[in-house]
Structures are given as C-alpha cells and as structure tokens.
Amino acid sequence: AQRVTQPEKLLSVFKGAPVELKCNYSYSGSPELFWYVQYSRQRLQLLLRHISRESIKGFTADLNKGETSFHLKKPFAQEEDSAMYYCALTYTNAGKSTFGDGTTLTVKP
Amino acid sequence: AAGVIQSPRHLIKEKRETATLKCYPIPRHDTVYWYQQGPGQDPQFLISFYEKMQSDKGSIPDRFSAQQFSDYHSELNMSSLELGDSALYFCASSFHTYSDRTYEQYFGPGTRLTVT
Numbered sequence: 001a002q003r004v005t006q007p008e009k010l011l012s013v014f015k016g017a018p019v020e021l022k023c024n025y026s027y028s029g030s031p032e033l034f035w036y037v038q039y040s041r042q043r044l045q046l047l048l049r050h051i052s053r054e055s056i057k058g059f060t061a062d063l064n065k066g067e068t069s070f071h072l073k074k075p076f077a078q079e080e081d082s083a084m085y086y087c088a089l090t091y092t093n094a095g096k097s098t099f100g101d102g103t104t105l106t107v108k109p
Numbered sequence: 110a111a112g113v114i115q116s117p118r119h120l121i122k123e124k125r126e127t128a129t130l131k132c133y134p135i136p137r138h139d140t141v142y143w144y145q146q147g148p149g150q151d152p153q154f155l156i157s158f159y160e161k162m163q164s165d166k167g168s169i170p171d172r173f174s175a176q177q178f179s180d181y182h183s184e185l186n187m188s189s190l191e192l193g194d195s196a197l198y199f200c201a202s203s204f205h206t207y208s209d210r211t212y213e214q215y216f217g218p219g220t221r222l223t224v225t
C-alpha cells in the first residue's frame with residue numbers, strides 16, 4: 001500500500017538556522033513526490049515537485065529512492081517560512097495523491 | 110481517531126448529468142476545503158467554508174456550487190458535467206483556533222469522479 005509519512009508533527013527552529021522536514025514514502029512503483037505548503041488561513045499551495053528539481057523560496061528536496069525519502073531542506077530559515085508543510089505522493093498514471101499528515105514549521109525570531 | 114470522510118469514494122456519471130459529493134469533517138472542525146485533482150495534476154483549490162459561510166474561492170467553475178450545513182458537513186454540487194470534470198476531489202477540514210499558529214488541515218481520501 002502507498003503511504004507517506006512525515007514523522008515530525010511540529011518543528012521549531014530559530015531564524016537563520018537550517019531546517020529539514022522529513023518525508024518518507026512507501027510505494028512499489030515510480031512515484032512523483034511533491035511538497036505543499038499552507039500558510040495561515042490560506043489554501044494549500046504547491047511548493048516543490050521532485051521532477052523539476054528546482055528551488056522555490058530557498059527550499060530544495062531530493063528524492064532518495066534507496067531510502068524512499070523526499071526531505072525538504074532550507075539552509076537558512078526565515079520567519080515567513082512558518083507554515084504547514086505537506087509531503088505528497090502521486091501515482092502518475094492514476095492521478096491519485098496520498099498526502100502525509102503535515103509538519104507545522106515555526107521559525108522563531 | 111475519526112478522520113475526514115468523503116462519500117461516495119467513486120462515482121461514474123455521464124456528460125450533462127449532475128453529481129453531489131459529500132464531505133464530513135473531523136468532529137469539532139469548523140472549516141472545510143474542496144480541492145480538485147485531475148490525472149497527473151496538482152490539487153487545485155476550489156472553495157472553502159468557515160462556520161457555514163464561504164471563506165475563500167478558487168478555480169471553481171460556475172457549474173459547481175457548494176455549501177456547508179449546520180452540522181459542518183459540506184456538499185459539492187456539480188451540474189452539466191463535462192469530460193474534463195473527471196478528477197479526484199479532495200475535501201479537507203481544519204479547526205480555526207484563535208491563535209497566530211497555522212491551522213492544521215486534514216484531508217479526506219477523495220472522491221474519484223469519472224465522467225463518460
């Protein structure tokens with residue numbers, strides 16, 4: 001069965017510190033992995049997709065198929081990064097996505 | 110723990126028909142969000158309700174309407190269905206506390222709508 005696990009429910013760092021949000025998945029095929037972000041009282045927004053390998057707002061994420069991980073990283077966290085982050089897995093042909101439970105990131109001044 | 114419930118899980122309709130999707134949020138959650146995800150696409154926000162009032166509106170077609178009822182469940186009504194409406198429709202719920210923190214959003218399993 002497909003599953004996305006975000007082991008940290010809450011993550012708190014100080015401004016300027018590095019941050020890593022963990023995401024592990026289980027899927028037998030070749031998934032597409034995404035990170036979504038939700039700022040306070042706003043809709044879910046796409047942050048990153050692994051196939052594009054681009055950096056958005058200083059965030060990067062590398063798909064590690066050996067470890068079945070897709071951790072989200074940023075070298076220097078900013079206060080405006082405080083939000084809810086969801087890791088999601090999509091089955092390319094079926095179009096179905098499975099989301100993790102989310103990690104609330106708080107960046108303290 | 111109870112999660113977000115969506116019904117039906119699968120729905121097959123023909124073009125020009127009408128469909129109604131239902132979402133039952135986690136108990137005590139007061140906000141419901143609807144997302145549409147087409148095959149191989151990202152979830153697209155459609156509409157949200159807070160305390161039975163529409164709180165935000167995204168890319169929801171005029172053929173669609175939604176509401177949140179007194180028991181906080183929500184229904185997405187889709188009329189004059191088109192082939193392009195075939196997608197997975199996610200509902201999510203959250204509880205808006207009076208704080209500066211972000212609000213956790215819990216997603217349902219989705220309703221897969223197929224329009225033939």
